[in-house]
Amino acid sequence: xxxxxxxxxxxxxxxxxxxxxxxxxxxxxxxxxxxxxxxxxxxxxxxxxxxxxxxxxxxxxxxxxxxxxxxxxxxxxxxxxxxxxxxxxxxxxxxxxxxxxxxxxxxxxxxxxx
Amino acid sequence: xxxxxxxxxxxxxxxxxxxxxxxxxxxxxxxxxxxxxxxxxxxxxxxxxxxxxxxxxxxxxxxxxxxxxxxxxxxxxxxxxxxxxxxxxxxxxxxxxxxxxxxxxxxxxx
Numbered sequence: 001x002x003x004x005x006x007x008x009x010x011x012x013x014x015x016x017x018x019x020x021x022x023x024x025x026x027x028x029x030x031x032x033x034x035x036x037x038x039x040x041x042x043x044x045x046x047x048x049x050x051x052x053x054x055x056x057x058x059x060x061x062x063x064x065x066x067x068x069x070x071x072x073x074x075x076x077x078x079x080x081x082x083x084x085x086x087x088x089x090x091x092x093x094x095x096x097x098x099x100x101x102x103x104x105x106x107x108x109x110x111x112x113x114x
Numbered sequence: 115x116x117x118x119x120x121x122x123x124x125x126x127x128x129x130x131x132x133x134x135x136x137x138x139x140x141x142x143x144x145x146x147x148x149x150x151x152x153x154x155x156x157x158x159x160x161x162x163x164x165x166x167x168x169x170x171x172x173x174x175x176x177x178x179x180x181x182x183x184x185x186x187x188x189x190x191x192x193x194x195x196x197x198x199x200x201x202x203x204x205x206x207x208x209x210x211x212x213x214x215x216x217x218x219x220x221x222x223x224x
Contacts, residue, residue: 031210035212035214042202042214042216042217043152043157043202043204043214043217044214045214050210055209055210056210056211058211089155091156091157102159103148103159103212105156105157105158106156107155107156108156
């Protein structure tokens with residue numbers, strides 16, 4: 001069964017450093033999402049991406065964040081200058097076009113900012 | 115402000131019990147409501163509800179939506195220890211944005 005994959009599973013970085021979190025969505029999916037979940041808190045929407053551009057973003061997704069689809073398979077989230085409060089689990093998700101019933105979530109990347 | 119509220123925040127039951135989890139929402143331009151089960155890591159999809167009053171069922175799980183009162187319930191009958199998880203409710207709006215609730219943590223003890 002196809003699945004969304006994410007790398008790395010755990011990333012540790014120093015405050016102020018840039019990180020890139022990588023996702024490979026399911027191949028025939030056209031909508032892509034990033035979410036974060038701070039430990040013990042709710043899943044928060046960051047951004048949705050379609051047709052090579054951002055379609056929606058939340059107030060969390062400020063100028064330090066960016067997303068890219070550098071090739072036909074990867075979908076990346078870049079955090080330019082990490083802060084302690086960026087420590088969280090970051091989930092990527094994707095879904096088919098025309099179907100609003102199911103997002104497939106990746107296993108997540110745990111980001112720890114020291 | 116758009117929001118999704120789940121209750122209770124946590125629940126401990128014995129195997130065999132029936133539980134009802136609640137989700138209320140205030141989201142403009144509502145499209146659908148979804149339930150997810152989150153165990154160790156990523157949420158896994160359970161149900162999507164778009165229309166009021168139509169029960170969705172999968173094994174021991176069922177769910178229904180009331181768009182007039184702006185809530186949904188998720189029922190689990192004959193609970194098993196494998197049902198222990200966080201159950202997330204999310205609302206999708208017509209702008210392709212998802213709003214998640216804080217989740218209900220369910221613990222089923224043998």
